[in-house]
Amino acid sequence: MEEKMFDFSNKEMVANKLQKLLNCNIPKMSLEKLLERGYSHLKPFIEDATEAEINECEEYLLKYCEAGYNGNKDIFSDEKCCFYWGLNHGEMVTNDNGLTRTAYHYLTLAGKKHKVELLLQYHPSCYSIEE
Numbered sequence: 523m524e525e526k527m528f529d530f531s532n533k534e535m536v537a538n539k540l541q542k543l544l545n546c547n548i549p550k551m552s553l554e555k556l557l558e559r560g561y562s563h564l565k566p567f568i569e570d571a572t573e574a575e576i577n578e579c580e581e582y583l584l585k586y587c588e589a590g591y592n593g594n595k596d597i598f599s600d601e602k603c604c605f606y607w608g609l610n611h612g613e614m615v616t617n618d619n620g621l622t623r624t625a626y627h628y629l630t631l632a633g634k635k636h637k638v639e640l641l642l643q644y645h646p647s648c649y650s651i652e653e
Contacts, residue, residue: 528599530619536651543597543646549588550645553579559589561638567631579629586624586642596621597643605641614641 529535549555553568553576568576587597596603598619605614605623612626627638 528619530598533651539598540646540649540651548591548597548646550647551583551586551588551642553583555588556583556638556640559640561640564629564631564636564638567634567636570632572632575631575633579631582627582629585645585648587645589640589642591643594641597646 528539553564557565557568571579591597592600593602595601596616596618598621601618603616603618605616607613608615608622610622612624613622614625615622621643623641623643625639625641627640627642629636629638
C-alpha cells in the first residue's frame, strides 16, 4: 500500500498529525541540552547569569524541539530536508513543506549577548490550527 504524502493544504491531515505529535511528548530544547550539544563555552556565562536571563533563555529555547530530534528529519513529513534562507534573519525554510527553522539564536547571559548557530525546528506546541 502506497503511503500518503503529507499535505499541508489538507486541514484534517494537519490537525491529526499535529495532535499525534503533541501526544508524543517530543523533548524541547533547553540550556542544559545546548551545553550537551557542544556549546560548553557558555557554561560560565550561564553560571553568572541572572535568574531573569536564565528564565528568558529557557523560555525562548522551549519553542524548539531538542536538537537532533528525529534524526534531524522534519517532524511533519518525517523526511530529511534541504533548506534555503528565508526572509527573516536567521530563519531557514524547508524545501519539502515550507516550514521555517531557526539557525541563529541570540541568548543574553551574564549581561552578554551570545550568538548560537544551531538549526532547530519549532516544537509542535508552537503550531495551532485555525478553526
